[in-house]
Amino acid sequence: MLIEANALTKRFGGLNALDAIDIAVGDRELLGVIGPNGAGKTTLFDVLTGVVKPTSGRVTYAGEDITGIQAHRMPHLGIFRTFQRASVFRELTTTENLIIGRHVKIDTNLFDDLFLSAKCRKQEEEAREKANQVLNFIGIQHLASQFAGTLSYGNQKLLSLGVALMGEPKVLLLDEPAAGMNPTEINKLMTLVKELKKSLMTIIVVEHDMKFIMDLCERIVVLNFGSIIAQGTPQEVSHNEDVIRVYLGNKATKRC
Ligand SMILES: Nc1ncnc2c1ncn2[C@@H]1O[C@H](COP(=O)(O)OP(=O)(O)O)[C@@H](O)[C@H]1O
Ligand SMILES: [Mg+2]
Known part of the structure; x- marks a missing residue:
């Protein structure tokens, strides 16, 4: 297994946001998390x-204990994520946002920068090339020089995905990537995620859009009140009585 969480617990005051959960994610797996x-x-x-430290429990990555490692070190391990809300620099252009996403790959120091060393120029060139590749991949080349704040919300979400891709992830965690997208954008996103999976990436995706989860994921983990109540194939999970109960109970909010 590439990522394993054992008895992972996160308590906020009296609330167990995560209650001793065990999760194992295989190399190149596309795991869905719903709830x-x-x-x-x-x-x-x-x-x-690494955004928050667990109260207890352990996380391993490729057999190495990474429990409590700080978030800024994750890119060096090849672990990238996107957030529930689009997180872009609104005053910068689409391309500039992407180039900033590349900073994790840039290892020049101030001396290199000051004298615009060959290494620095090469890395900048690489960043621009990669930004073009990513722009083509996510299909928003025509928005390259627009300020990110002027993009539609769906395109801002796509750009957030693009920023994560600039670091060339081995593992990608997507938190509700389809939220705020229209149906056309969701279809496009599904195609992109399928492509990413083919490119041998390990992906964990949280999503409320059931079509997205059921079509894309090989395995689904269902969380409720910090505990795993079911896991299995989309077929298995959709027939699980506990899952059905939780979903019917939440029907009023249309969130499943
Ligand atoms: N920083 C925090 N401080 C206190 N409670 C929190 C914090 N973050 C999340 N929670 C609580 O933990 C629970 C799980 O939240 P969250 O992980 O955001 O759920 P989900 O993403 O499944 O909607 C919720 O009850 C939420 O209110
Ligand atoms: Mg959430």
Whole structure:
């Protein structure tokens, strides 16, 4: 297994946002995580990516203990994420946002910068090339020089995905990537995620859009009140009685 969480617990005051959960994600797997609002899905991502420290439990990556490692070190391990809300620099252009996403790959120092060393120029060139590739991949080349704040929300979400791709992830965690997108954009996103999977990436995706989850994921983990209530193939999970109960209970909010 590439990523394993053992007895992972995160407590906020008296609330167990994650309650001793065990999750194992295989290399190149596309794992879906679903559950009602407040189930602990984002907290799981926060703990896996070092945004918050777990109260207890362990996370290993390729056999190495990475529990509590700080978020800024994750890109060096090849672990990248996107957030529930589009997170772009609105005053910068699409391309500039992408180039900033490349900073994790840039290892020049101030001396290199000051004298515009060959290494620095090469890395800048690489960043521009990669930004073009990513722009083509996510299909927003025509928006390259627009300010990110002027993009539609769906395109801002796509750009957030693009920024994560600039670091060339081995593992990508997507927190509700389709939220705020229209049906056309969701279809496009599904195609992109399929392509990413083919490119041998390991992906964990939290999503409320059931078509997205059911069509794309080989395995689904269902969280409720910080615990895993079911896991299995889309078929298995959709017939699980506990899952059906949780979903019917949340029907009023249209969130599943
Ligand atoms: N920083 C925090 N402080 C206190 N409670 C939090 C914090 N973050 C999340 N929670 C609580 O933890 C629970 C799980 O939240 P979250 O992981 O965001 O759920 P989900 O992403 O599944 O909707 C919720 O009850 C939420 O209110
Ligand atoms: Mg969430």
